[in-house]
Amino acid sequence: MTNLQTLRQVIQSLEAHRGDFHDVLMQRMRHDSRLTPTQLEHLGHQRLNHSEIEILSLVNQTHELPYKTLTSQVNFSQGMLSRYVKKLLTAELLVKVPLPNNKKAYDLAITPTGTILAELHDALHREEAAAYNTVLAQFSESELETTEAVLRAMGQVSLKA
Known part of the structure; x- marks a missing residue:
């Protein structure tokens, strides 16, 4: 097997891990006693x-966050953020808080149900970070620097004409 094939398999494994993360989060949500059957x-x-x-x-960190501030904290387009926020508002996980001096701008506040999901998400990320740190501790600084350099170089490859 070539180095490229091996790297592709490793990348696929990491992508599968992201799906596992979501599955575990949903499982923990279903077993959280703070959520009622109706909420679930x-x-x-x-x-x-x-x-x-x-x-x-992100909103849960401050319980209320200006929409404009949120746009600077995410890595996706304004349009995508707008769709996500609209969905979270419809799902009653966030609410709009009007600003007294500006009829167009608003803050976002998290609902109690949204807070539960955020807390479950953050706890799972802390567990994930601890597990990654355990794995990374097995490697020397030099090995980690080489791995980082390879991944950065691969991330800069462009297929544009």
């Missing part, structure tokens, strides 16, 4: 993705 049913219909739950975590 409602959330089950929402089909939230990781980016949407990440938004909940």
Whole structure:
């Protein structure tokens, strides 16, 4: 097997891990005693993705966050953010808080249900970070620097004409 094939397999494994993360998060949500059966049913219909739950975590850090501030904290387009926020508002995980001096701008506040999802998400990320740190401790600084250099170089490859 070539180095490229091996790297592709490793990347696929990491991508599968992201799916596992979401599955574990949904499982923990279903077993969280703070959520009622009605809330769980409602959330089950929402089909939230990781980016949407990440938004909940960002808002939960301050419990209320200006929409404009949120735009600077995410790595996706304004249009995508707008769609995600609209979905979270519809799902009643976030609410708009009007600003007294500006009728167009608003803050986003997290609901109690949104807070639960954000807390579950953040706890799982802390567990993931601890597990990654355990794995990374097995490698020398030099090995980690080489790995980082390879991944950065691969991330800069462009297929544009």
